[in-house]
Amino acid sequence: MLNIYSALIFPTFTFDWLGDSASMYQLGFQDPATTTMEGIYLFNLHLLFVIISIVILVGWLLFIILRNFTELDNSQVANFTHSNALEIVWTSIPALILLSLASPSFSLLYSLDEISNPELTLKILGHQWYWSYEISDFNSCSDTQNLKYSSYMLTDEALKENSSIGFFRNLETNKRVVLPTNTHLRLLITAVDVLHSWTIPSFGVKVDACPGRLNQANLFIKRFGVFFGQCSEICGVNHGFMPIVLLAMPSVQYHYLIMSNLEFN
Numbered sequence: 001m002l003n004i005y006s007a008l009i010f011p012t013f014t015f016d017w018l019g020d021s022a023s024m025y026q027l028g029f030q031d032p033a034t035t036t037m038e039g040i041y042l043f044n045l046h047l048l049f050v051i052i053s054i055v056i057l058v059g060w061l062l063f064i065i066l067r068n069f070t071e072l073d074n075s076q077v078a079n080f081t082h083s084n085a086l087e088i089v090w091t092s093i094p095a096l097i098l099l100s101l102a103s104p105s106f107s108l109l110y111s112l113d114e115i116s117n118p119e120l121t122l123k124i125l126g127h128q129w130y131w132s133y134e135i136s137d138f139n140s141c142s143d144t145q146n147l148k149y150s151s152y153m154l155t156d157e158a159l160k161e162n163s164s165i166g167f168f169r170n171l172e173t174n175k176r177v178v179l180p181t182n183t184h185l186r187l188l189i190t191a192v193d194v195l196h197s198w199t200i201p202s203f204g205v206k207v208d209a210c211p212g213r214l215n216q217a218n219l220f221i222k223r224f225g226v227f228f229g230q231c232s233e234i235c236g237v238n239h240g241f242m243p244i245v246l247l248a249m250p251s252v253q254y255h256y257l258i259m260s261n262l263e264f265n
């Protein structure tokens, strides 16, 4: 998924065959899987270009000043104290740079909040210290076919008992969230006890789960795979042990899975 430019800027050593998770010595983002994350990713590249250009310009100016205007060698001192033209330039250029940052930033921000007639709603509840999920309004489901389940982290003992080669320690759950790709999805997120935050880096989703408040996010997954995330709000002693594992599968397969009402694993 990474293009050549990002591969040059962020050598992440991502192990794609193990699923979308954090990797050793990672500096950049995980591979985007939604249009939201692609937008964030491109905006980040845009910002990096501007920031690096400014650092190079200011560094070069500092170097020139230190070289030409030291106390020992002040032979090149200018004989003016005011320059209106210069002041206009060094005020207007930063303002234009800020505008070039604000414009894509606002369009991205508004697109993140856009909910376009979702086909499926996933309700996410944060508990101390696990997540529970409900899928209820799938078109082909009757009221009796609501899916509700809790998702707990697999402990070291559970990993030892099962054949767990390729499983991530402290990052696998007993049940995964299953969602279809190429479908407009709505996430409704809240908490039962304290603040949590439902986060999947590859999706660009990080939504606070607040008790007594329902937060909403949109999701459009572009490729299938297994995506890993973690609670991102310090929520108690087991905050680090309530991971999120999401399996995104083609919508046809997802349909059959829901219709046969399989136990997710």
Ligand SMILES: [Cu+2]
Pocket: 126, 195, 196, 197, 231, 232, 233, 234, 235, 239, 242
């Ligand atoms: Cu939490």
